[in-house]
Amino acid sequence: MTEPVATGPATEPLFTEQGASWLWVLAGPAAGISMALIQLSAGYGIQWVVPGAFFVLVSGFLAIQVKAARIHTSVELTADALRQGTETIRTSEILRVYPEAEGAEAPKWQYARALGELTGVPRGRTGIGLKLSNDRTAQAWARKHQQLRAALTNIVEERIPPERTP
Known part of the structure; x- marks a missing residue:
């Protein structure tokens, strides 16, 4: 179980x-005017x-749906923490950001648990594989997944130099 992270x-x-x-x-209001x-x-x-x-x-009905989406499908990344919905993990727990899936065969990380309290990656979002401690x-997941991937990669590479192949 991950510990809560205080983000000041x-x-x-x-x-x-x-x-x-x-x-x-x-x-x-549009529905009311239409009627x-x-x-x-x-x-x-x-x-x-x-x-x-x-x-x-x-x-x-839409206000309830929007409020739920703003709670459960919001994402925030700081230098110290990654919040996905209501779950927050420390960025120090992230050891590696896996490369994007290529080809027909799905990589193992796509079967991993999605962060947040939802049962999977929310609709309209793309998963990003993370190796944790x-x-x-x-x-992790986001609509703008390439931007989140780049930010996560920068954080991990600042702390852990990228693996070099001979």
Whole structure:
């Protein structure tokens, strides 16, 4: 089990992803306006119960979804810690960043546990293989996975020089 990592204001984020945008909640007012326009075009006038219900229900449902996505699919990397959703690990535990998967055969790290409390890499994100201390393997993930991979690689290479092949 990983220990909680205290990230103070002195640690500047090297990479962040919010998980979801609050702009999605604007679909609620759009649904309400659409229902009002449908009623108007049918010639019945506007009866505010139906557009109001669409406005409230769609906005409420999407607000819950966005809040959950911002908690469970957000990513933050500082020099000291990597936070994936609600799980945080120390960057000192990361010993190696595996190369991207190439070819038809999946590398072993793609079967490793995804960081965070979700059962796998969230939809729309790409996994990044990590070798951790105590002979563990895990997957970090992000939408902008190349940027996260580059930042993680820089952190690991600053601490551990890259392996040289003769």
